[in-house]
Amino acid sequence: MQSAIKLTKYLKPYMVFTIIAPLMMVLEVAMDLLQPTIMKHIIDDGIAKNDTGYVVTMFGLMILCAVLGLIGGVGCSIYATKSAVNFATDIRKDLYETITYFSSRNKDHFTLGKLITNITSDVESLQRALTMLLKIFVRGPLTFIGAIIIVFFTARELFPVLLFVVPILAFSIYFFTKISGKLFLKVQEAIDQVNTKVQENLAGIRVVKAYNRKKHQIEKFTSVNGSLMQRNIKADQIIGILGPLTMFVVNIGIIIALWQGAIKVENGTIQVGVIVAFINYLMMIMGGLMSSSAVLMNIARAIPSANRIVEVLEETLDIKITDNALSTQLKGQVEFDKVSFSYIEENEPVLKEVSFKALPGETIGIIGATGSGKSTIVKLIPRLFDVTKGEIRIDNIPIKQIDLQTLRSAIAFAPQRATLFSKTIDENIKYGKDDASSEEIIEALKSSQAYEFVEKLDAKENHFITQGATNLSGGQKQRLAMARAFVRQPAILILDDTTSAVDSISERKIQKAIREQFKDSTKFIVSSKVSSIRYADQILVLDDGEIVGLGTHDELIKDNKVYQEIVDTQQVKGGMLDE
Template sequence: MQSVFKLTKYIKPYLLFAIIAPIMMVIEVSMDLIQPTIMQHIIDNGIADNDKPYVIKMFIFMVLCAVVGLLGGVGCGIYASKTAINFATDIRQDLYETITYFSNSNKDRFTLGKLITNITSDVEMLQRALLMLLKVFVRGPLTFIGAIVIVFITARELFPILLFVVPILALAIFFFTKLSGKLFLKVQEAVDGVNTKVQENLAGIRVIKAYNRKKHQIDQFTTVNGTLMKRNIHADQIIGILMPLTAFVVNIGIILALWLGAIKVENDTIEVGMILAFINYLMMIMGGLMSSSNVLMQIARAIPSANRIVEVLEEKPEIHNISNPIISSIKGEVTFENVSFAYNKNNEPVLKNISFRAKPGDTIGIIGMTGSGKSTIVQLIPRLFDADQGVVRIDGKPIAEYDLSTLRKAIGFAPQKATLFSKTIEENVKYGRDEATLEELIEALESSCALEFVEKFDDKEQHFITQGATNLSGGQKQRLAMARAFIRKPAILILDDTTSAVDSISEKRIQQAIANHFKESTKFIVSSKISSIRHADTILVLDDGCIVGKGTHEQLIATNEAYQEIVSTQVVRGGTLNE
């Protein structure tokens, strides 16, 4: 319940709506409670005495009560919906903003499937709970208590029947409400599994098709989907017992009321109208208890969702600003001092005692075998991760002292996997700098050799990229990712193996554009190809997380065995390197 209280702050902006909705419901319930008493008077005083004017008067009064109740119910629905939907929207917004600040380790702890469930199913569960709380929970207890009070006042002879019916109903509702929270927590965990599997399969659909593993993945999804089905059925079957059980108890109460009422009528203790009114109030009591139980069960289902949401909202990103961070502009000097890093702190470090210095305007090439730590080095520069040991400095100051926004605005980063969004080409490239002009956009596209294919589209830079950029080739995606980095005109430019799917002619043109347009920028080029980094001012040769060679191409090819081995594997036709 503590998590629920923590989320009540999201109701405060809509507190007026949250107050009006129950008030309107009180009006509706009050009108409903009056109806059986009016009916009792019509039967006992109007029909029994053949007093038609009295019957008409009470009938008009009954219609007016029904109209007022209708207005109260409609008003409650409107204001309850406004409160619940705005409440859920604000939580969803904060969840999304929180997740965007998560580092990889934060995301790994929760898993993508669970985060998707948090922002969709869990938030929707809270929305439904609040909506029912404002609309139904006021109605249920008020109807229940009001009906009991009226029966006690107007039909005391039949009141003992309630002493039998109500405790049984209350105990049943308490038991099933408590049980529902446990059952639906397991259901939400099963939803996590389904979401995770769907996300994995959609992201890897091409691999699945290429390896003809469609049936295998369907079988795996069938397993998690079957788990969700079983937990849903189990939960619904158990909770489904409540309704027929309460109906059975109420029916017993009606039978007792008719039996006892018949005796009382025969003894002239009560009149027939009172029996009908009592049965109506008994049905109201059952309805009040049932609606209250539905709300309680919905709240019980929402509590695990609230716990999961609060857990995400209170998660502290591992990468964050210090107090009073540096916000001054960055020139681009980058220094690594004995830097070590491991993705899993229990495993061997991926980087071990990495040390080098890059002056503003320098080009640093990083090469090595797969898994040697090339990409990890450049991911430490924008603080996608923090070093476990040693210090990364920019312009002589520890990188952790910089404001994250200031730091990352000074960096143009094209990652190893080109990620594009389902927007136009212009919007994707301007993701690097929103305020860029059309001329700067064209220049960035030209520098990355993307303009040549962009101009072939009918709508050119307004060409829409589908989700996952499935309407572009690998090379086209890489070139647009580079354009996005280029348009920033950053102090530090990082290209992480961004030309692996680019032909050699285009690569040379991109290298020339970088040399012409980014003379003042510090450039980091990660590649497995010698041709991509051979002109760098300094080349770092990595092996198993360590720098095993450092120097120019000429120096390394003359003295470094690891570099020589890489060069020897990249000799092309004619016996020369692909320059």
């Protein structure tokens, strides 16, 4: 419940709507409560006395009440919807913004499936609960209380029937609401599992097909989907029992009321109109309790969702932003000072006391065996992770003291896995620079050797890339990812094995473009190929997270055993060092 209270801050901008909605509902309920009383007077004072004028007048009053009730109901729906939808939209926006600051550790803590459920199903559950709270929850208790009060004053002879009906209904609603809250938490957890499985399967659909594992994955999905089905059935069955049970209790109450009423009418102590009004009020009491129970169940369902949302919003970020962080133009000098890093603290470090210095304009090549820590080094520069030990400095400023936006604005990063968005090529390139001109985009495409295939497309730069860039080859995706980095003209350019799917001729042209067009940028080139980093000013040779060699190609080829082995292996495999 505390989580739900914390989320009420999102209602403050829409407090006017939040107040008007229940007030309009009060008007509708008041008009509804008058209807049975008016009907009682029509029967007992109009029809019984054959007073046609009185009957017509009271019918007119009923119509007026109905119109006013309609106005109240429509007004309540409009303002409740405005409040709930805006409330949910703001929460969804903050959730998405929070998730964008998550490091990989933060994301792994929740899993992508759960985060997707948070933004979709959980927020929708809160929106639905708030809408019902502003509309039905006002109506339910007011109808319930109002009907009881009116019965007490206008049909006191039948009031004891309520003492039998109301406690049973109230206890039933409390019992089923309490159970439903626990059941719906399990439903949301099952939805997490389904979302996770769908996300994994769609992301790896090519692997699934290549290994002919479709049947296996369908069985896995069927399992989690079956679990969701069972939990949904159990939750809905429990809720489904409440309606018939409530109706049964009310019907018993109506039978008792008719029986007692018939006796009292015969004795002349009560009129027929009173019995009719009582039955109407009894139905209103049932309706009020049922609608209140529906709201309570939605609230019970929304509370676990609120807990899950607040858990995400209050997650401690791995990448902390320092107060009074510096916003200054960076030149690109990068220094690692005894940097160690572990993805999981209790595990062995991936990097072990790595130290080196890169001056502005230099090219740093990073090479080593798979798992040696090459990609990890360059991920630490834009603070995708924070170091475990040691310090990274840029322009002699500790990296944690630099404003995060300033830091990342000075860096262009083409990751190992080329990620493109379902937009046009032009829009994808502009992710690197929002205001890039057409000339700058074309120049970036030419530098990355992507222009040669882009100009052959019917729509050229306006060619639409499908989700996951499935309408492009691996090499095309890598070249577009490099173009996105090149258009930024950064102080620090990071290319993490971005030419693995590019042919050797195109790679040489890309290397030439980098040397000529990014003379002032500090360039980090991660590669498993010596040919990609041969002309670097410094080459870092990594082995098991440690720098085992540092120097130029010529220096390392003379006296570094690990580098010599890499060179020898690649020459044997096909002349990887050819000019």
